[in-house]
Amino acid sequence: MRIAGIAFLLAACQAAPAPQSSTASTLGAEPVNYGYTVAATYPHDRRAFTQGLFFLDGHLFESTGHVGQSTIRRVNVEDGRVVQSVPIPPGMFGEGIVNWGDQIISITWQDGIGFRWDRESLRQTGTWRYPGEGWGLTQNGTDIIMSDGTAELRFLDPETLRERRRLTVMANGQPVTQLNELEWVNGEIFANVWMTPRIARIDPQSGNVTGWIDLSGLVRDNGDNQDAVLNGIAYDQQRDRLFVTGKYWPRLYEIDLVQPGQPAR
Known part of the structure; x- marks a missing residue:
């Protein structure tokens, strides 16, 4: 990803002690606007209504939505091939x-039911419940x-859920609603x-939005x-490497973030 930001604190895909952040001073700070460059482009299943995404052990793991179409998948990055897929229980909208x-x-989404799956076999191993709606998930090691x-x-x-x-996530003193898919990246929450x-x-200590990444060009494409x-x-x-995609997008992008004032796409 190669960008200056909050110092590296924790790998997104491993369980480890929570970061000891000193970023409380970001509360109320003006968000910085970042551009991007495309480092690589990969195929992506354009039938996938992408809801969740993470990278681990050389593969992407992806969840898709819509009742009757919701799945948990293991995906090969280079060619976009779905190498393993299981449906979530019928009648539910996966997130x-x-x-x-x-x-x-x-x-x-609206069923208040979550699931546990064995990561290797993608076999369902348990269920859990929560109030309200479910949109996105990530983890910080704790x-x-x-x-x-x-x-x-x-x-x-993580054990009892x-x-x-x-x-509460805020930008310029106002709450930021419609937070959806999440990823823990170098001690920050990307949403x-x-x-x-x-x-x-997002600063995970103060909830302040420290920066916006504008991907308008990719959305237009x-x-x-x-x-x-x-x-x-x-x-x-x-x-x-930072990957992004969208619902029904035929492409997955590896992008590098660009500081304000530097050339960007």
Whole structure:
């Protein structure tokens, strides 16, 4: 990803102690606007209504939505091939996913039911419940972090999946609603904001949006219908690669972020 930001604190895909952040001073700070360059482009299943995305052990893991079409998948990055796929239980609308140990944890949109899956076999191993809606998931090594379409992020105990606390996300003194797919990247929470071309960079201590990543160019290249919105962030910590895609997009992008004042796409 190669960009100056909050110092590296924790790998997104491994369980480790929570970061000890000193970023409380970001509260109320003006967000910085970032551009991007495309480092690589890969095929992506344009039939996938992408809800959740993460990278681990050389593969992308992706969840897709819509009742009767919702799946959990293992995907080959280079050619976009779905190498393994299982449906979520019938009648439910799948949403975000996150890895925890040898599990994948998933949520549904309005059913208040989540699932545990064996990460190797993708076999369902358990269920859990939560109030309200489920949108996106990520983790920081200590907590599972969940969005629900509001400006609040829920921090859950990974073992019991009970709620520990909430964090309100703010930018310029105003709450940022419609937080959707999430990814933990170098000590920050990256969040798609539904129906916009922007990703918010969120300080996990203060809840302040420290930066906006504007991917309008990618949305224009792929948004051939109103449902084809930006949604899907994955980070490869070992190789410092940031991936983004969207619902029904035929492409997955590896992007590098660009500081203000530098050339960008």
